[in-house]
Amino acid sequence: MNQLKPLIARIEDVKIEAEGVKTYTLSTGFPFLAEPGQFNMIGYPGVGEAPISLSAIMQDGSFKHTIKSVGRVTDFLKDFKKGDELFFRGPYGRGWPVKKAEKKDILMIAGGVGLAPLRPVIQIILDRGELFGDVSLICGARNEKNMLFMDEFKEWSAKISVYLAVDEAVRPEKWQHHIGLVTDLLDRVRIKPERTIAFICGPEIMMRFICRGLMMHGMSQSSLYVSLERRMKCGIAQCGHCQHSGLFVCKDGPVFSYKEVRGLPDGVL
Ligand SMILES: Cc1cc2nc3c(=O)[nH]c(=O)nc-3n(C[C@H](O)[C@H](O)[C@H](O)COP(=O)(O)OP(=O)(O)OC[C@H]3O[C@@H](n4cnc5c(N)ncnc54)[C@H](O)[C@@H]3O)c2cc1C
CATH class of the missing domain: 3.40.50.80 (Nucleotide-binding domain of ferredoxin-NADP reductase (FNR) module)
Incomplete structure (x- = not known):
């Protein structure tokens, strides 16, 4: 599998979270498994990609990203609405050591x-x-x-x-x-x-x-x-x-x- 090939995610919901920050609920139609603390590369063809952490990982395979608009990619995404599609690669990286935190x-x-x-x-x-x-x-x-x-x-x-x-x-x-x-x-x-x-x-x-x-x-x-x-x-x-x-x-x-x-x-x- 080409690890660099972006996949499409559909925006199921957009929530204004704070000044200049929105949370997007995304679904792909296939299972999406990730660990807390991991991130996706989020982007759009011709615009670019930005690393964005998962702000929720749901059991039904959907996931959320909470994005602050600060520049090229994140500004482009800020007007995306429910039903729009964006591109992602991931999940990537090593997340929080939640297992190690048990009993602590x-x-x-x-x-x-x-x-x-x-x-x-x-x-x-x-x-x-x-x-x-x-x-x-x-x-x-x-x-x-x-x-x-x-x-x-x-x-x-x-x-x-x-x-x-x-x-x-x-x-x-x-x-x-x-x-x-x-x-x-x-x-x-x-x-x-x-x-x-x-x-x-x-x-x-x-x-x-x-x-x-x-x-x-x-x-x-x-x-x-x-x-x-x-x-x-x-x-x-x-x-x-x-x-x-x-x-x-x-x-x-x-x-x-x-x-x-x-x-x-x-x-x-
Ligand atoms: C692992 C990881 C997880 C992240 N998770 C989130 C998240 O959940 N939500 C979120 O809103 N943001 C997150 N970020 C930050 C986000 O990736 C940057 O804000 C984004 O790349 C900016 O891209 P842009 O094209 O919109 O801005 P650009 O046009 O690339 O830059 C806008 C401004 O931000 C500066 N900048 C861009 N990226 C970085 C960076 N990585 N470090 C320092 N300065 C930078 C630039 O120098 C410039 O001043 C995360 C970053 C990393 C590395």
Whole structure:
């Protein structure tokens, strides 16, 4: 099978998620199996492709992508409607070590669109909560208009401790959560370092400070997992665009332990 040949997916639903961000529900007519944290190359002929994480993997074979429009490909997709078709290749990459997290406390920390790749992990926890210990989620965004999945937090809060932070509130009188950095919220979670695993996704500078903060709480580099964003073209470790120090972000990642990627020459981690 040609791994680079794109397949067609039909848009079943489009939801406005936050400012400039939409979630697309896609179906293919054949089974689509993927792991939380994996991504597809999403695109359109003549326009290009962009790596986009799976924000939901459904049992009926459909899946979701939550996409922020920032440039050529993502801007092109932003006007797509229900019934339209787009192209994808995947799923690619190594996702979150969910199996390793069984019987442990899980701390998830997300910044901005970084919450999208964690959403399939949250779904597993909601469905199979008995497999895990205490689960906490810390989410940060520039302001409340940029916070993804706001309508889902209530359901999540029944099983997960959810903490929200915005850098600045558009309507501070209505915002009942933290105003400030996500790192401020680390002290609100009771972290038992020996039994906690952390999944972190967001801007690299945020992940750097979160990892340092968690190490000050006694966590080891090997129990911190980060999802890296790098420019990539092929998605299957052939072209070398995302290669750094012997690691292909598309194939060896995008999820890595902090121990594996701390100090990568091109990064700030
Ligand atoms: C594994 C992976 C998973 C991702 N998952 C998601 C997701 O779920 N949702 C989502 O909205 N986005 C996600 N992204 C980011 C997304 O791939 C980029 O925003 C997208 O490639 C931009 O493509 P474009 O053609 O629209 O923009 P372009 O026209 O290529 O660029 C627009 C701007 O973004 C910058 N840029 C583009 N790609 C990157 C990059 N990888 N790193 C840093 N800067 C970049 C460019 O320098 C430019 O300033 C993910 C990226 C990776 C690597």
